Amino acid sequence: xxxxxxxxxxxxxxxxxxxxxxxxxxxxxxxxxxxxxxxxxxxxxxxxxxxxxxxxxxxxxxxxxxxxxxxxxxxxxxxxxxxxxxxxxxxxxxxxxxxxxxxxxxxxxxxxxxxx
Amino acid sequence: xxxxxxxxxxxxxxxxxxxxxxxxxxxxxxxxxxxxxxxxxxxxxxxxxxxxxxxxxxxxxxxxxxxxxxxxxxxxxxxxxxxxxxxxxxxxxxxxxxxxxxxxxxxxx
Numbered sequence: 001x002x003x004x005x006x007x008x009x010x011x012x013x014x015x016x017x018x019x020x021x022x023x024x025x026x027x028x029x030x031x032x033x034x035x036x037x038x039x040x041x042x043x044x045x046x047x048x049x050x051x052x053x054x055x056x057x058x059x060x061x062x063x064x065x066x067x068x069x070x071x072x073x074x075x076x077x078x079x080x081x082x083x084x085x086x087x088x089x090x091x092x093x094x095x096x097x098x099x100x101x102x103x104x105x106x107x108x109x110x111x112x113x114x115x116x
Numbered sequence: 117x118x119x120x121x122x123x124x125x126x127x128x129x130x131x132x133x134x135x136x137x138x139x140x141x142x143x144x145x146x147x148x149x150x151x152x153x154x155x156x157x158x159x160x161x162x163x164x165x166x167x168x169x170x171x172x173x174x175x176x177x178x179x180x181x182x183x184x185x186x187x188x189x190x191x192x193x194x195x196x197x198x199x200x201x202x203x204x205x206x207x208x209x210x211x212x213x214x215x216x217x218x219x220x221x222x223x224x225x
Contacts, residue, residue, distance in 0.1 A: 032211055043217045044160070044204070051211075093159045097211070102148040102167060105206075105213050110159040 002028050004096045006108035013084055014116055021079045021111045023094030029074035030096035034105060035067075038091045050077055084115045119143060122205050122216035130224050135192040137219050139205030142186065148208035149181055149188045154218065155201045164190060195223040 003026040013019050023033060035047045048064075050056040050071035058064045068080040077096075081088055091112050095105040120141045129135045137151075148167055152160035166172045166179040166188065178191040188207075192199055202218040 034213065044215055049212065091159075095213070097213075102165075102208065104148070104150050104162050104165050104208075106162060107152075107159040 002096075002098070002106040004030075004094065004106045004108040006094055006111050008111060009109060010112040010114075012114045012116065015085050016083055018080055018082045019084055019113060021081075021092055021094075021113075023077045023079070023096065023108050025075045025096040025106070028096075028098050030077070031074065031099040032097045033071055033077040034095040034097070035069060035077075035079050036093045036095065038093060038110075040091075044093070047079075081113065084113070086115045089113055089115045119214035120205055120207055120216040122203075122219050124217055125220040126222055127219055128222045128224055129195050131195060131197060133195050133223075135195045135199065135221055135223070137190040137192075137203050137205075137221065139188045139190075139216055140186055141188070141205075141207045141214070143207060143209045143214070144183075144186065146207040146209040149179070150206040150208065150213075151177075151179060151188075151190045152204040152206060152215075153199075153201045154204060160204055192221075195221075197223045197225050199223050 005024045007022045036044045047062045048056045048058045056069035071077040093110040094108045097105045122139050151164040154160040164179040166181045172179045176193045180189045200222045202220050204218045205216040206213045
């Protein structure tokens, strides 16, 4: 089956620092990747959609200068949380989709970010 | 109106029973439908895809799709305590996915 990895699985950082999260599709080419955030006991919240080689499309209310997304290859997308603050503490999950119409999105295992 | 609606539950069933999870969607363009399972503290995992009207069976899981009624369901037969999780319905019009808020299922031993 399709496998998506994320690194790191958890990270603790000080307020004001930047954190980079990597999302890789290991056995398929992901033309589209999605980044989600999920707070405890809440639903998935889509942050942005990125297509390989293009700028990401951000959802309303998501600061694109704070959450930098790069989708430089068909197997790698990164999310950088810049100048992180405690309110950015959350579970960040990526999802990757292949090029075939109707292909499902496969989720990475998620990254738990704690900002002190 | 939300794109995808699910009963948030919680839904409780005894072990061995059939759990029935329902989902309605608003976009008639949608052609691809998915069910994901999410355990507490984990990311969602794909358990079923369905594209055509009717039933699709995979082990203890059966997905049912009715495009005319804009309705998709998931049946879990012989429910096990390990099936206790939140089940997310997703529809895929084009290159986006729209998720329901999920139904929390508890299987009671």
